[in-house]
Amino acid sequence: MKTTAAHPFVRLFGRYLRDQGFPMTQQRASVADVVFGSDEHLSVEEIEGCLRARGERIGKATIYRTLDLLVRSKLVDEHDFGEGFKRYEHRLSRQPVHEHLICLSCGKVTEFRSSEILRLEERVAREHGFRPSRHKLEIYGLCADCRQSGARLEDEGLTCPIETI
Amino acid sequence: MKTTAAHPFVRLFGRYLRDQGFPMTQQRASVADVVFGSDEHLSVEEIEGCLRARGERIGKATIYRTLDLLVRSKLVDEHDFGEGFKRYEHRLSRQPVHEHLICLSCGKVTEFRSSEILRLEERVAREHGFRPSRHKLEIYGLCADCRQSGARLEDEGLTCPIETI
């Protein structure tokens, strides 16, 4: 049942479910509690691990189905950082719109805000007759820690840079 | 054999292969020719279709392996627009760094350049001790055509916006 220390934001999810005519089950509450209780960008595997660490065994299918509801509710964002699987991040207690710095060595994700990007989105969209709905700005590279521990990014490619053709 | 009308950029790929000690085969030349011959963002399925239309039957595995080489050579960029599969775009005859507008209704991809984004990348990275390697800016929404034909993006989520908590 795990009524212990349920994250307050879980109630918001409960409201969304009620609005949509879906019941709040203990599995849904548990998955939501894990997601709202972390400020990381969690993978399904990590979520499953957190649940198991609490002594709750919830099937992957249920986790996926609950994440789908959380994303629909707009309380949670889904990200694909090109790792071959998705990551999930709740949108509460943080700036609703933010961008990501992703370390190519350790995978750490850092968030940052930018107002310029909103202006840029607006302007570019206008120039193309495009109605923007959302954007994604990701900067990939090496985080401070990995730089210091001497991590390197392999670089191959043509010996003659294409610009010199 | 298809010596007919091979795209000149294929020779660059040949040079890369030679540099790496790999032979240029007719399959590799054909895949490269299709990619360099299009200014679209092609999926593997589309590449396979182009090859078939020319009367060439090349196995998917070979196409994937060749695309891997093309990406390594930095002559081709790999993109994931969240469709569940990858798209490939050659980097020649166009601005090497550019961003994408992606229509959520018809899937059309439009490119644009932005110098602000480079400055922004530089500044944000410096603020976080991050060494940037590349970035990705994608704006999702409705293209002009889809707007005119009355396309809509469904929107659900909480009835009470989270900002009002």
Next chain:
DNA sequence: CTCAGTGCAAACCGTTTGCAGAACG
């Protein structure tokens, strides 16, 4: 001849789905 490349089919892996049984209201 030799060795890497190719093509087929099977494996992979994150994710989705079908269905029998459990749980909510």
Next chain:
DNA sequence: CGTTCTGCAAACGGTTTGCACTGAG
């Protein structure tokens, strides 16, 4: 009690891999 959810396992789909065969040098 009916309806929805859950959990298992099988299915899915894009991508990767193993391996016998082919072909280039």
